[in-house]
Amino acid sequence: MLTNPAAILLAVILVLLPLRACAANRPETIRTGKPAEGLDSITWTAAVANDGRLAIRIDYTFTDDEPRNMDIRLPKGARYLAVNGKPTPADTGVYATATVSRLATITYELPGRVARYSDGAVVQLAGAYGDGDLEFAAQVGSAGIPLRLDGDQAMFVCPRCYLENIGYGDTPVSGAIYAPGAAQAELLFAGLEQPRSQASTGASGQASSEAILFAGVDPGTDAVSMLAVIPASAVPDLARRDGSADDAVMNFRDRFDDPNDVFRNASPPAGKPSSTAAVLLFLLVAGLGLAFVLGWVWNVGTERSARRAADLAGVPGDRGPAISPGNLEAALAGLVVGDRGSGRASVIAATILELARREILTISGSDERRFTLTVPAGATGETTFENAVIAQLRPLGTAPDAPVETVLTGPPLWHTRAPAVTRSLEKALIREGLKQRLVHLNRPLALAAPVSIAMGVVALIGVDGVTIHAWIAIIIGPLLAALALKRSGVSLTAAGKRHRDEWSAYAAVLHRDPELANAAPMSIHELGKPLVYAAALGAAPVAAEALSSTHAVER
Amino acid sequence: MWQNQPVKRPTRTLRVTFTALAALITTLGAPGCGTDGRIVALPSIDQVPKPTFITRPQDLADSPQLAALVARDTAGLPPTSEPAKGSLLPEALAALAAIDSPPTRLTRLSIYADSVYFNFNEGGVAGRSVSAVYRLAYESDPDQTPDFSVSDPTFGDYAEFSIASLDPMVPGELAAALADRYPLAAARSIDLDLGLSYGFGLVWNISLDDASGTFATVYADLDGSIIAIDQR
Numbered sequence: 001m002l003t004n005p006a007a008i009l010l011a012v013i014l015v016l017l018p019l020r021a022c023a024a025n026r027p028e029t030i031r032t033g034k035p036a037e038g039l040d041s042i043t044w045t046a047a048v049a050n051d052g053r054l055a056i057r058i059d060y061t062f063t064d065d066e067p068r069n070m071d072i073r074l075p076k077g078a079r080y081l082a083v084n085g086k087p088t089p090a091d092t093g094v095y096a097t098a099t100v101s102r103l104a105t106i107t108y109e110l111p112g113r114v115a116r117y118s119d120g121a122v123v124q125l126a127g128a129y130g131d132g133d134l135e136f137a138a139q140v141g142s143a144g145i146p147l148r149l150d151g152d153q154a155m156f157v158c159p160r161c162y163l164e165n166i167g168y169g170d171t172p173v174s175g176a177i178y179a180p181g182a183a184q185a186e187l188l189f190a191g192l193e194q195p196r197s198q199a200s201t202g203a204s205g206q207a208s209s210e211a212i213l214f215a216g217v218d219p220g221t222d223a224v225s226m227l228a229v230i231p232a233s234a235v236p237d238l239a240r241r242d243g244s245a246d247d248a249v250m251n252f253r254d255r256f257d258d259p260n261d262v263f264r265n266a267s268p269p270a271g272k273p274s275s276t277a278a279v280l281l282f283l284l285v286a287g288l289g290l291a292f293v294l295g296w297v298w299n300v301g302t303e304r305s306a307r308r309a310a311d312l313a314g315v316p317g318d319r320g321p322a323i324s325p326g327n328l329e330a331a332l333a334g335l336v337v338g339d340r341g342s343g344r345a346s347v348i349a350a351t352i353l354e355l356a357r358r359e360i361l362t363i364s365g366s367d368e369r370r371f372t373l374t375v376p377a378g379a380t381g382e383t384t385f386e387n388a389v390i391a392q393l394r395p396l397g398t399a400p401d402a403p404v405e406t407v408l409t410g411p412p413l414w415h416t417r418a419p420a421v422t423r424s425l426e427k428a429l430i431r432e433g434l435k436q437r438l439v440h441l442n443r444p445l446a447l448a449a450p451v452s453i454a455m456g457v458v459a460l461i462g463v464d465g466v467t468i469h470a471w472i473a474i475i476i477g478p479l480l481a482a483l484a485l486k487r488s489g490v491s492l493t494a495a496g497k498r499h500r501d502e503w504s505a506y507a508a509v510l511h512r513d514p515e516l517a518n519a520a521p522m523s524i525h526e527l528g529k530p531l532v533y534a535a536a537l538g539a540a541p542v543a544a545e546a547l548s549s550t551h552a553v554e555r
Numbered sequence: 556m557w558q559n560q561p562v563k564r565p566t567r568t569l570r571v572t573f574t575a576l577a578a579l580i581t582t583l584g585a586p587g588c589g590t591d592g593r594i595v596a597l598p599s600i601d602q603v604p605k606p607t608f609i610t611r612p613q614d615l616a617d618s619p620q621l622a623a624l625v626a627r628d629t630a631g632l633p634p635t636s637e638p639a640k641g642s643l644l645p646e647a648l649a650a651l652a653a654i655d656s657p658p659t660r661l662t663r664l665s666i667y668a669d670s671v672y673f674n675f676n677e678g679g680v681a682g683r684s685v686s687a688v689y690r691l692a693y694e695s696d697p698d699q700t701p702d703f704s705v706s707d708p709t710f711g712d713y714a715e716f717s718i719a720s721l722d723p724m725v726p727g728e729l730a731a732a733l734a735d736r737y738p739l740a741a742a743r744s745i746d747l748d749l750g751l752s753y754g755f756g757l758v759w760n761i762s763l764d765d766a767s768g769t770f771a772t773v774y775a776d777l778d779g780s781i782i783a784i785d786q787r
Contacts (some may be wrong), residue, residue: 029594030595030596031593031594031595032590032592032593032595033592034592035592035593039756043598043602043603045603045605045606046606047605047606047607047608049608053608055606055607055608056606057604057606076754077754077755077756079620079621079755079774079782079783080609080619080782080783081623081783084751085622086622087620087621087622087623087784088623089623089687089771089783089784089785089786090784090785091785092753092754092785093753093755093774093783093785094753094754109608109609109782111756112756170592172593172595173595174595174596174597174598174602174606175598175603175605176598176600176605178605178606190694194595196597197597198597200600209600209605211600211603211605213597213598213599213600213603214597215595215596215597215598216595217595403756462620525592
């Protein structure tokens with residue numbers, strides 16, 4: 001699996017999904033991306049008076065002490081403007097300038113932003129412009145401008161646009177609204193990502209110090225708008241309007257078509273569904289991780305056993321078995337040993353040699369540089385893989401027992417059909433290995449596709465903030481799993497590993513035989529079965545190369 | 556070589572590469588590590604002090620927002636214009652109330668040094684705008700009787716406000732406060748007009764002159780609270 005790029009990529013995706021999900025699920029954790037250059041944070045605080053006036057304080061904290069020009073754009077109706085505590089003039093009440101450094105505190109009062117209804121009061125720090133806005137339409141006529149949020153009527157205007165030397169990026173925003181009963185307040189933000197809120201009754205526990213705290217991330221350091229619903233009792237001196245607070249909020253939100261103007265609810269600190277999803281994801285990844293570790297430990301153990309077995313069998317010493325450890329078909333011996341042998345190996349060559357040894361086909365010629373392979377009419381092997389090889393030797397690669405004789409010359413034996421032959425015989429050998437229970441499907445990879453889908457679905461339905469990643473897991477994950485399964489889809493069974501250890505030891509003995517190493521294909525009748533296994537186990541590179549579908553095979 | 560793939564083992568180089576790659580991706584992708592992002596926490600109540608409201612001072616000359624108004628250096632010369640006489644408003648309103656069919660709503664109220672102008676809809680009919688002027692007697696007038704006149708109606712579509720919402724003493728207090736705070740400036744006019752209130756609602760609009768001309772506008776609520784300064 002570790003040599004399989006698809007498997008590696010899939011593993012990374014599946015590991016990152018729960019990591020990100022857990023991070024997104026932690027209610028106290030709000031994460032920015034690349035921070036906005038020059039601006040460290042924004043703190044916005046408001047107090048609500050009995051008559052609905054708002055006292056607002058905005059703290060801009062900069063990342064350096066450099067003096068910078070600040071264009072202050074106030075919402076219409078703002079009064080008592082002060083910058084860093086100093087009363088400041090404003091052109092027509094909305095434009096002001098100041099030179100600030102490190103910290104700029106803007107304070108003002110804002111009337112007319114709270115509307116009281118029977119079921120609550122709506123604090124609206126959001127405005128609209130476009131054809132849907134009557135005032136705007138009256139000013140500019142019907143210009144076909146879709147309704148958009150008006151940054152000038154927001155909690156604060158775009159800092160990046162009005163503050164000098166502020167770069168594009170994310171800015172942390174936090175703050176509070178003080179109002180009697182604020183603990184029950186509901187906050188909705190536009191332009192603020194990952195909004196969170198938490199009620200605070202204040203140190204004194206008095207209603208006047210009751211507040212709802214909030215925090216989030218301002219992506220792009222743009223204007224942020226807010227709709228807050230506070231208890232109607234918080235503004236007893238404000239005239240009551242017809243309708244309900246919920247309807248007022250809904251009516252305002254529903255006027256916008258632009259997804260960027262969607263208001264997000266500041267979620268409570270402990271979201272139960274998200275926690276459940278995070279636990280599920282954690283269990284999934286923990287299970288996968290455990291399976292991986294156990295598999296690795298098992299693998300290491302079996303490798304050590306194999307080395308011990310190889311040592312006992314005489315590898316690399318002189319005590320190796322002189323005869324083959326069994327009558328396992330040479331191709332299957334090559335399958336289980338894999339690259340544990342050294343030199344060039346080919347199970348196709350081994351099978352052809354075995355067929356030649358049993359005189360099912362003939363190999364003639366003077367040496368490995370020029371030989372003729374003849375497959376008589378009606379030739380058939382004893383095993384599935386032998387028949388598959390014979391079939392590939394036929395002109396159309398079809399039935400092995402063709403009623404005509406086939407004569408091939410080599411090398412190269414397979415010519416342009418080599419890649420197709422390789423693919424076809426690979427599948428045939430795997431099928432035979434599965435049938436003989438020497439290999440089985442790679443279970444973790446076989447599970448990867450459904451696990452990937454399951455993890456993505458769990459993340460999508462229960463966890464906030466990982467949507468894109470979850471979609472990748474759902475869509476790309478199974479594709480990667482299929483690719484990985486295709487590339488390294490099988491692994492050895494216990495029987496396969498036992499055979500691997502035995503045949504590895506035998507391969508070491510064969511490797512020490514120079515006659516086998518230099519044997520040409522037509523030497524099969526002189527050298528017999530050892531040459532067959534030597535070709536499969538990499539101990540007969542000359543014969544293997546001559547008959548292999550990849551011809552000059554490099555290990 | 557295809558037949559060996561099912562049991563292929565990674566080389567040391569591949570293992571090292573994979574380990575490094577996994578470490579890199581995990582570091583970059585795992586929240587809280589390696590990226591240049593930041594963790595944002597909900598603030599504590601102590602980190603977000605409660606903003607306070609400005610209260611109207613007893614003496615309007617102590618209005619905190621007046622600190623935003625910086626007098627220009629006019630070499631000690633007095634303003635060229637006469638200061639608006641805010642204290643005229645009570646008697647001007649009384650004269651207005653004495654006319655036949657007196658208005659209850661106005662569209663504009665302007666106070667100058669020697670006169671008070673009222674604009675209102677004649678008979679309360681929208682569009683029939685009339686102007687009434689209360690003017691102090693000229694010094695040369697032997698009777699010293701203020702003059703009060705009402706114009707013929709002309710068409711005008713202006714927003715109205717209620718006379719009952721006014722405190723007639725406020726313009727006088729404002730004029731006195733500004734004169735006290737800025738002796739070398741003069742409130743040339745004191746206006747009440749929704750069109751001159753610039754989004755503040757309905758507020759007094761006071762033009763301040765010095766020896767160099769008009770240099771600022773002061774906005775004050777109907778109760779006299781000075782809420783904003785617009786200084787050129």
